[in-house]
Amino acid sequence: MDNHQPDIVLYFLEASRAIRIAWLLEELALPYTLVRGKRLPQGAGEPDFKKCVPTRLQKSPTIKDGNLVVQESSAICEYIINTYAPTSRLLPDGTRERAKVREWMAAAESTFMEHGLAQFYPRLVFQEGRHYLLPYEASLKFLVHRDMDWLEEELENSASGGIFLVGDSLTAADVMMGFSIEWLFDRRLGTDGGEWPRIWKWFDGITARPAYRTAVEKTKYSVTDLGDLGLPPSDQ
Numbered sequence: 723m724d725n726h727q728p729d730i731v732l733y734f735l736e737a738s739r740a741i742r743i744a745w746l747l748e749e750l751a752l753p754y755t756l757v758r759g760k761r762l763p764q765g766a767g768e769p770d771f772k773k774c775v776p777t778r779l780q781k782s783p784t785i786k787d788g789n790l791v792v793q794e795s796s797a798i799c800e801y802i803i804n805t806y807a808p809t810s811r812l813l814p815d816g817t818r819e820r821a822k823v824r825e826w827m828a829a830a831e832s833t834f835m836e837h838g839l840a841q842f843y844p845r846l847v848f849q850e851g852r853h854y855l856l857p858y859e860a861s862l863k864f865l866v867h868r869d870m871d872w873l874e875e876e877l878e879n880s881a882s883g884g885i886f887l888v889g890d891s892l893t894a895a896d897v898m899m900g901f902s903i904e905w906l907f908d909r910r911l912g913t914d915g916g917e918w919p920r921i922w923k924w925f926d927g928i929t930a931r932p933a934y935r936t937a938v939e940k941t942k943y944s945v946t947d948l949g950d951l952g953l954p955p956s957d958q
């Protein structure tokens with residue numbers, strides 16, 4: 723474990739995955755400096771914000787801790803927990819539980835976001851008269867439904883009775899998955915027609931936590947700040 727004091731800057735684009743990191747920092751009561759940025763109408767970060775982000779891709783979230791820069795929300799979570807809370811339950815010791823937490827951290831960015839982004843990007847690229855995308859989206863819907871069924875079943879069988887994804891307390895799995903689920907439902911990326919009551923109960927529970935609420939308040943996060951960006955073609 724590094725024994726240095728946190729000197730964390732969080733580059734926070736509005737309505738973005740960066741809420742995961744602000745939430746984690748609040749759970750751990752770690753101090754951080756926020757650099758907030760707005761999106762352009764097409765979704766990218768405003769140039770003035772992006773030029774502050776010290777990475778080639780200039781994506782959010784990115785953190786700088788002293789002279790170390792880390793990008794990719796999953797890697798940032800792991801770095802923060804390993805550095806400042808190595809014995810916490812957020813990334814539990816022990817290979818079996820840790821494997822399950824890391825499985826969901828990976829699924830949040832790959833499986834869940836991937837199946838959503840396969841629909842989201844075409845919606846962004848083809849701005850007007852996108853009804854021809856409907857059959858394409860319909861053909862991908864089963865992937866999102868299968869992902870949600872998996873999450874629903876995992877919550878049903880979870881040790882906490884559906885309050886947390888792994889074990890009986892909050893882990894990085896919940897922190898990573900929260901944004902993915904909120905974004906998929908908010909943008910209706912293949913979620914129409916599904917019923918997943920356990921997912922909603924879990925989501926409402928984790929986002930009612932004081933640390934999450936504080937993160938939202940400090941960052942002014944709201945997924946609805948995406949406005950009309952990438953809403954379904956049927957809404958046009």
Ligand SMILES: N[C@@H](CCC(=O)N[C@@H](CS)C(=O)NCC(=O)O)C(=O)O
Nearest residue numbers: 738739766767781782783794795796
């Ligand atoms: N896999 C990355 C994804 C990062 C990413 O794509 N961030 C988006 C916001 S959610 C972004 O910065 N978009 C604005 C842009 O590229 O200008 C992670 O997990 O952090």
